[in-house]
Amino acid sequence: MAAPTAPTALDRGPAPVRKPSAARGRRRRPRLAAWIFAGPAAALFALFFAYPLGASLLQSFTSEDAGTTRWVGLDQYQRMFDDPAFLESLFNTGVILAVQVPVMIGLGLALAVLLNQSWLRFRGTWRAVYFLPAVTTLVAYAVVFQVLLKTDGGLVNQILGAIGVGPVDWLNSPTWARVSLIVSLTWRWTGYNAVILLAGLQAIGKEQYEAASIDGAGTLTTYTRVILPQLRPVVLFCVITSTIGTLQLFDENYVLTRGGPDDATLTPVVYLYKVGFQQLDFGYAAAIAWVVVALIAAISALQYLAFGRERRR
Amino acid sequence: MTPLSPAPARVHPARRAGRCLVRLLLALGAVVSLVPFLWMAIAATHSTPELFRSPPPFLPGGRLLDNLVRLQDTIGFGRVLLNSVGIAVVHTALSSLISAMCGYGLAKYRFRGRGLLLGAVLTTMMIPFQVLLVPLFQMMASVGWIDSYQAVILPFLANSFGILLMRQGFVDFPDELLESARVDGSGELRTFYQVVLPCVRPQLGALVIFTFMTQWNSFIWPLLMLNTEDKYTVPVALNTLTGLSRVDYSGLMLGSLLATLPLMALFLLFQRQFVAGLLGGAVKG
Numbered sequence: 240m241a242a243p244t245a246p247t248a249l250d251r252g253p254a255p256v257r258k259p260s261a262a263r264g265r266r267r268r269p270r271l272a273a274w275i276f277a278g279p280a281a282a283l284f285a286l287f288f289a290y291p292l293g294a295s296l297l298q299s300f301t302s303e304d305a306g307t308t309r310w311v312g313l314d315q316y317q318r319m320f321d322d323p324a325f326l327e328s329l330f331n332t333g334v335i336l337a338v339q340v341p342v343m344i345g346l347g348l349a350l351a352v353l354l355n356q357s358w359l360r361f362r363g364t365w366r367a368v369y370f371l372p373a374v375t376t377l378v379a380y381a382v383v384f385q386v387l388l389k390t391d392g393g394l395v396n397q398i399l400g401a402i403g404v405g406p407v408d409w410l411n412s413p414t415w416a417r418v419s420l421i422v423s424l425t426w427r428w429t430g431y432n433a434v435i436l437l438a439g440l441q442a443i444g445k446e447q448y449e450a451a452s453i454d455g456a457g458t459l460t461t462y463t464r465v466i467l468p469q470l471r472p473v474v475l476f477c478v479i480t481s482t483i484g485t486l487q488l489f490d491e492n493y494v495l496t497r498g499g500p501d502d503a504t505l506t507p508v509v510y511l512y513k514v515g516f517q518q519l520d521f522g523y524a525a526a527i528a529w530v531v532v533a534l535i536a537a538i539s540a541l542q543y544l545a546f547g548r549e550r551r552r
Numbered sequence: 553m554t555p556l557s558p559a560p561a562r563v564h565p566a567r568r569a570g571r572c573l574v575r576l577l578l579a580l581g582a583v584v585s586l587v588p589f590l591w592m593a594i595a596a597t598h599s600t601p602e603l604f605r606s607p608p609p610f611l612p613g614g615r616l617l618d619n620l621v622r623l624q625d626t627i628g629f630g631r632v633l634l635n636s637v638g639i640a641v642v643h644t645a646l647s648s649l650i651s652a653m654c655g656y657g658l659a660k661y662r663f664r665g666r667g668l669l670l671g672a673v674l675t676t677m678m679i680p681f682q683v684l685l686v687p688l689f690q691m692m693a694s695v696g697w698i699d700s701y702q703a704v705i706l707p708f709l710a711n712s713f714g715i716l717l718m719r720q721g722f723v724d725f726p727d728e729l730l731e732s733a734r735v736d737g738s739g740e741l742r743t744f745y746q747v748v749l750p751c752v753r754p755q756l757g758a759l760v761i762f763t764f765m766t767q768w769n770s771f772i773w774p775l776l777m778l779n780t781e782d783k784y785t786v787p788v789a790l791n792t793l794t795g796l797s798r799v800d801y802s803g804l805m806l807g808s809l810l811a812t813l814p815l816m817a818l819f820l821l822f823q824r825q826f827v828a829g830l831l832g833g834a835v836k837g
Contacts, residue, residue: 270664272740276657277669279650283710284672291687292679298686350581353574367823368582371589374819374826377769378787379808382794383588386595386801392604394591400606430585434827487680490771494791508682515686516776528683539678 299525308522315526325527328498328505331417332485339421340481344474346425347432352462354433355440366437369430381494384423385410413503416496420504424491428484432477439473440466482538486531507531589812596806603801619806626800627789628782629807636785636811639704639774640767647709647767648760652752654710655718656744660730676712682772689776703777704785714759721755722748757825765815786811 274281302311319325354365372380387394388409399405409419443466451461467474489508492498498505498513507527515524563571595603598613623629657663658670688707689698697703725748733743749756771787778784784792790807793800819826 273657273661273663276653280654280710280715281669287707288676291684291691294687295683353578356574365578367820369585372585374765374815376787376811376815377771378790379812382804382808383592386805394608397606397608511682521686524686531680532683535680
């Protein structure tokens, strides 16, 4: 990275807590001052994180009938097993995980390798162009895709029509709605992942390429045998953040398709929103939320097992 | 530039072809990346029927002003834009300050509860905030804050990502400098604002831009909190337009363009800080 900013600061490893000078400095500074600095954030966390988190856990064991709240134990969690809409939302998440995440990471990786060519000029400009979709206002992006994908007269169908295909009912048929969601997610996040992967590539020294070239390796061999294995932690990071993002997916499909048609693009979080705020079934909504938490915790555990040792956080 | 670059003849023909292919692929990707933006800009200057006629418009039309007037009439776009700017600015200023202070406290002080606070910061990063939606909504309802700006701004002021980013910036700050400031009679707060904060400007810049973007784009929480039209933020107001049976697509495209332009400008101006901020913690060097 050209800028001496965040990544470099993070590279310096663990806080120098154990250095004697640092410890002495810390002890001598007054405690009250520490709370002036950390206090506001601590109060906000207690009020708007710890308290609602506990409340939501309790709520997931309750049910509300005609204004009275009653303890129902694990009933709300059991309900999910027989709830076709919830199962559908899990299935959709699985499809996105199986199709969209690999496609996006693959494209992002290819893009990062192309952008990393030393002879390429205006690399900053290229990077900006590819990153731009990730900074777009969410609703704007969903609206643009709605208009582009409109069945009668949308730009995509007009182009397909010109080459004698279609029209495709992008947002109103269950299969094509899934395709639309996957395509629009890929459009939005590929550049973002490419930039992260590019930063990883740039951390790999030039001498690695030179050494491989001296040993007689071609470009393809250099990448598959030397460069990509070293990039593995960064690739895994992208896979896992994308996975967590997919498990939490809300805005994109809420604005693009509202989860429809026929729940084909419903995700657990959109379903949670519908259950909680449209059907006012708060106990069930809380239970769904905690299942999403459990899934994400499982993924985080995976992350730790996969490359926990190589990271220092 | 040209005298310094190697003469084209020196490059092996096969390699030259390879470079052309790379440029071609990159250009193709760039087109895919940019076309939705370009089309958004073109569509904002046409009427809705013009958008869907065959062939579609490829050049700007003359309806920009019409669309703007209609957008103002239907969703009060000026007011909505002002709300978004106000909320994002207040949120960003407060949140950045709170994050920076907390990061500093965690990096440079030992105090009871420090481990607990750090634990809370790390946990919030792993818990999807949707878990909090229902109880936070009920909290806001019980104090009568539904449909108020503070309900949008307050709950997400303490930002884990920002605290960790700032903490990393402060950890390496030399303790000797802090000691000497204290010996010179500077109070703890004054040391922070006048000595320490100016030294972490890059991290602070990244944090400010990133926080502003997140708040500007924030959708679900303002959607839940705000329910009178003159308090809507841009994303919430635009979303009301998509729910109608006869959708005003050209108005939507103009609104989307106007919602996206400030962020695009901010991103292009501060690209370096921005990417560094997003990469914070992402890449092991």
